[in-house]
Amino acid sequence: MTYLRNAWYAAGWASDLGDELIGRTLLELPVLLYRDANGKAIATGDRCPHRFAPLHRGRKVDGVIECGYHGIRFDERGKCVLVPGDEERAARNMRIPAYPLEERDGVLWIWLGSAEPDRAALPDLSDRLSNPKFRAVTGSMTVRANYELLADNLIDPSHGQFLHGDLLRRDGFFDVPHNVSQSGTTVSSERVIRDTVAPAAYAMFLADPAAPVDWWTRAQWDPPGIFRLDNGVTPCGADRDAGVRRCGVHLITPETATSTHYFFAAVRNYRLDDAAADEASRSWQQTVFQEQDRPMLEAVQAMMGTADFASLHPVLTAGDRPAMRIRTTMRRLIEAELI
Amino acid sequence: MTYLRNAWYAAGWASDLGDELIGRTLLELPVLLYRDANGKAIATGDRCPHRFAPLHRGRKVDGVIECGYHGIRFDERGKCVLVPGDEERAARNMRIPAYPLEERDGVLWIWLGSAEPDRAALPDLSDRLSNPKFRAVTGSMTVRANYELLADNLIDPSHGQFLHGDLLRRDGFFDVPHNVSQSGTTVSSERVIRDTVAPAAYAMFLADPAAPVDWWTRAQWDPPGIFRLDNGVTPCGADRDAGVRRCGVHLITPETATSTHYFFAAVRNYRLDDAAADEASRSWQQTVFQEQDRPMLEAVQAMMGTADFASLHPVLTAGDRPAMRIRTTMRRLIEAELI
């Protein structure tokens, strides 16, 4: 499959990369993730060019990677520094790809393209992931569905009325305008329902669950797979920060044409230092993603098989506007890269 | 794979379709089965034309189907009656296929072809499934083998001498004529062994298991996948109804090129109101199909891989006559449909 390559993708949460070697397929490429002797996160190819052993089955020796099969070693720039029994070979053209990797806001950002990495374009999620007014709880899973199906899902809060109806259903959701806008390559989708009763997902955190509130649900996408969600309820007319607010970050990175790495952070503005609230956040993700979104996304992928989305002639609706803008923007960016 | 389409296929047993939604692949088509507000059985496509969600993951609301992903609703004729947030779209050309479905003799008969359904051709199994002189116990399973392999198996009672030898083996089986006949598109296969000792499968139901009996075994096929079996033993010279008689109905419907839905009814003329006899019938099906036929059929399919039957140059024998007539008849019917 053709992916957008010259872009920063999430390779994982920094906190999940400790002293071990992690092998992860990203954009169909085998990638090795580890920390060097100074703790700096490193990404290289995961396939030994000698006999194709996965390097993550090896070990770290003096800060470099030793293949677990024949002991060939590679440094953090991908250069071969030792071939046991063949010193000449080590000095010559054996190497693995080295991928630019940046650790920022707790995210490992990887650059898999052939162009120079654009460090100025490194995503900034500090307002959500490193902001004292929020508490973030992170997690990840791999979903057996194409990344575009995940993007369709994340940009579209309306599916919450059905797939997560037990938590989010409220009459009137579809009576308010669906504001869709695009600025450059940023796409956003928003609905605000004023003077309503908080849906179950929020009501449990309110002193008076029956009190009238303004409820908003907002999703913003930036390429290639960065979603900033902003959902919550606040007393009618009050500032959003005065209410129950969730500013989740969701990062998707293709694994293969039919599977996607999904890294998410539940970000809340209440009970910041409360382990029980952390646990509730995790439990919410479990219910919402594992039991509701994921089975649906995988069922849709199974229905589609390996067919291209357009070839199946989807009947689009007004609610698909933000998803189509994402698809169109991605297509345009990918085509620009191929020229 | 090319299937015969303009024909009535079994979609399931009516008694297995309650208040829930059932998704079932028939002839490689995703089909949704449910009952409307009046209890009438309905069949439509199972794939939402919007984003390809399986509709059986949704729910019934006021007798229509609501997709579990975005809440789009379809009525029993496949017409879209609601698109949340996009009333115009609902009024236009969004629809799913509606498949004629008839409930008769406890069978859900579905018509998947493009021609008008031929209701006069609806199979009549009342003499077996709605006959006070018989008791029917139904069941179903999916077998990972092409439907033609199941047809080969069901039309050929001789395999019982080996695959079910523990229950049916008797010397002399192959000494009597194998009567094969065809009338129109109906194929039948019969053997009668007179003045013999009942095989184990029947002996246990006789007052005197060692008494001489006439034993018959008959199978009749009608397209596309309807098998009427008739097996039993009776005192020498007596009417068949005077003995232990089993008039099973076996219905096969292709799921994919290498898997088949198999709906069967064990039909007996003894101990009609006896729960223990019902249980014995179920147990027999379990032993015979699950432990003997099914593993063999799936092993044969695995041996064949995706190769066409003829391309493997089977060495046919006299016993294959009825199976070959079925294959030839089906081929002729399929070709007629393609013209």
Place this chain on the structure above:
Amino acid sequence: MTYLRNAWYAAGWASDLGDELIGRTLLELPVLLYRDANGKAIATGDRCPHRFAPLHRGRKVDGVIECGYHGIRFDERGKCVLVPGDEERAARNMRIPAYPLEERDGVLWIWLGSAEPDRAALPDLSDRLSNPKFRAVTGSMTVRANYELLADNLIDPSHGQFLHGDLLRRDGFFDVPHNVSQSGTTVSSERVIRDTVAPAAYAMFLADPAAPVDWWTRAQWDPPGIFRLDNGVTPCGADRDAGVRRCGVHLITPETATSTHYFFAAVRNYRLDDAAADEASRSWQQTVFQEQDRPMLEAVQAMMGTADFASLHPVLTAGDRPAMRIRTTMRRLIEAELI
């Protein structure tokens, strides 16, 4: 995949073939193994030519094989001797392949080619498997990797320094010459490390584990898949038989393009009649093959997918010389067979 066919392959250990029928895929051919009435090991095709049932699901009757589906019988030469209900057919051209099979040194050697079997070329492993100075413990497994990946592994003792480093690692291993030689189609690979300390795998069997020893590791290959290993330690300058010596026999036979039957014998020259030592041999195989080699080989195969080895441009090293000689020799033999 194209295999060398006119050669003796191991079909299994003779001791593993008792009274039952064994179905085994060799070089992508379905093979049936059994013993006739005299206990002679027989190999024929495993696919009934009638309806493609696997014959190993049948049974032995009077020394011939009866298909479990329709009762067709085949003798040890593959000739059909009975078709129930169709005597004429049995007399005509129904048959299954009969494969020459020889039992020697406890190995079942099978000839799958179309040329006359070359009995003079039957491998002789008596010096290891039927030699009173050795004790052999046999085992087998199927590895989901191409046979060439297993050959690469077995001919190359250097991988022991990494993949089996816990048992075999010693500084100095790569400081001694790696002697690679070829004589006809026999390829060998050897290293001798003199005046060293025994690695863990041997030290546990020495009276003084810290005493200086000579350590050697030797592997010899003969086509198509016969490996004679010879590894051990002996007091400095002493004869190899005076030390702890292991003369393993490893036989590989392709199952499919991506899976291989691996039959191995651990052969030792110490504690010959010691059940605990037998158990230690088995445990060693378990650790070394099951937990170390096999996962690595299967991971390499997964990394390669279905790509051809050369198409992935492996970067070869000095240590690959014996493996490349095997690959080259096999290619030459296969090409000679195709002319």
